[in-house]
Amino acid sequence: MTNLAMSNALVSSSLPIPSALGSLDAYIGAVHQIPVLSVEDEQALARRLRDHDDLNAAQELVLSHLRFVVHVARGYNGYGLPLGDLIQEGNIGLMKAIKRFDPNIGVRLVSFAVHWIRAEMHEFILKNWRIVKVATTKAQRKLFFNLRKSKTRLGWLNAAEVRAVAADLNVSEREVVEMESRLSGRDIGFDLSADEDDEHAPPAPAAYLMTHEEDPSQAYERADSEDNQLELLREGLLQLDARSRDIIKRRWLDADSKVTLQDLATEYGVSAERIRQVEANALKKMKGLFVA
Template sequence: MSAYAVTPYMKSYQQLLAVPTFGDLDAYARAVNSVPMLTPEQEYDLSMAYRADPNNLYAAHTLVISHLRVVVAQARKYAGYGLPQGDLIQEGSIGLMKAVKRFDPTRGVRLVSFAMHWIKAEMHEYIVKNWRMVKIATTKAQRKLFFNLRSMKEGEHMSQDEIHKMAKVLSVKPEEVVEMDKRLSGRDIAVDGGMDDGDEPQHMVPLAYLADETQEPTQILARQQEDKRQTEGLQNALALLDERSRTIVQSRWLANDDDKALTLHDLAAQFGISAERVRQIESAAMKKMKSFLSEAYAQ
């Protein structure tokens, strides 16, 4: 690597280390914004130096520090979720470091473009895990809806046309758009509601109707045992099948939320047979599994 970057960047690097990490966010933002961005040539040389020697911490630090301003700017876009900016910046910085580690300058893409995916991914993960609405986004489509609904809304209230248009663009159901909008628009209220003017407990408050009888310990244990029984039964039923039949059933009916279920034609191409033959194998396998499970549950 050429020696061009040592003098100007070492000074900025030392200045940045002297700033308290997140004690004063304004000071931190000023510090990272004072570090000049790299030219394409500088970025290329530093990236190639780091790829050639992963122990070249100077190259890695320079690439990260010169792009921290991007992390700060992105964190500010998520201020509306009520989470600490310092935590968002920290998570985004982790994403930036992951991007630097994986960046290939020979592909002709600038680091800032490549890193944005990793920065957003870490921030999104943090927001979803820590936002006050539990399990607000459990699938990829719902996560996309969660992070795009506010920016896509044209006003405070959405019309039916706007709801259906948004649902189509984000590949979710219209009712999911409505539900997510309610959750994002909801305000926190006291669970017990405090006391009314007569110093008596208020009855029409969340505490009065949020009790969940299904969380009684014996019912929880019963559900856990039943879930275990069903899981073991399914595993035993799948074990009865030959490898091809098992793969077809799992690919068609047991795909995870993050995995797309395969079609008959997809599996036909995979096994080199016709789609009709895949359907026949699937039908026979399902019949065999149902018979086994019926006998197992009858015991």
């Protein structure tokens, strides 16, 4: 059973679906009205889902645990992201957990599901906290969610605190310092601010950040021109006789083994002047293609 199938089952359920309510407060109030399952009921529903792919059982398991998703989401309020979005992501994690839950492992579903719920919320926070993703490696992700809790005061960490945090989280001191710097920064618009008449506003990065790379449009035009020239060169070579084509290739196109007029004259049994004339006539004929 896919997460999409489970979601569709929830939408079509005859049970009161909190997502149909008009506000977040109403949703939170509604999920807290849904009864908590007993251990026996939870085990029975989990077995029906596992053994018979029973979507009705999946509905009840999901709905009875929505209040826990809300509880977890509230723990991430400090990241400045909408609580409703965090709850939505957590609900996805809950459905993934229910899909994988084995009632024979001897733990409650809520204990098993917390990992999946937090994982979805973490991924959402990392993608949306800043324009540029601030944590990509395992160590960076660990620091992102733990560094602020490790700080005991405002301001930058001192050397002793950096060492303590690094030891506690099993990461390098350099990674601690780098993540603290990333967390202390903020997003800045690349273009001018909305209030362009503000003479005291600092200049936007577009005013002083320069790139030395080629403009994409110019790079495309250059590459397209080179392709066209190569195609003309191929056509020009095909219009030459075999001897002229060989002379042009070995005199102009073989950079690693360029031969002299005398070498070709000896090979073809003619004078060097004759080879030069053949070469000149071939180049003139090919040049007409490029000029046209």
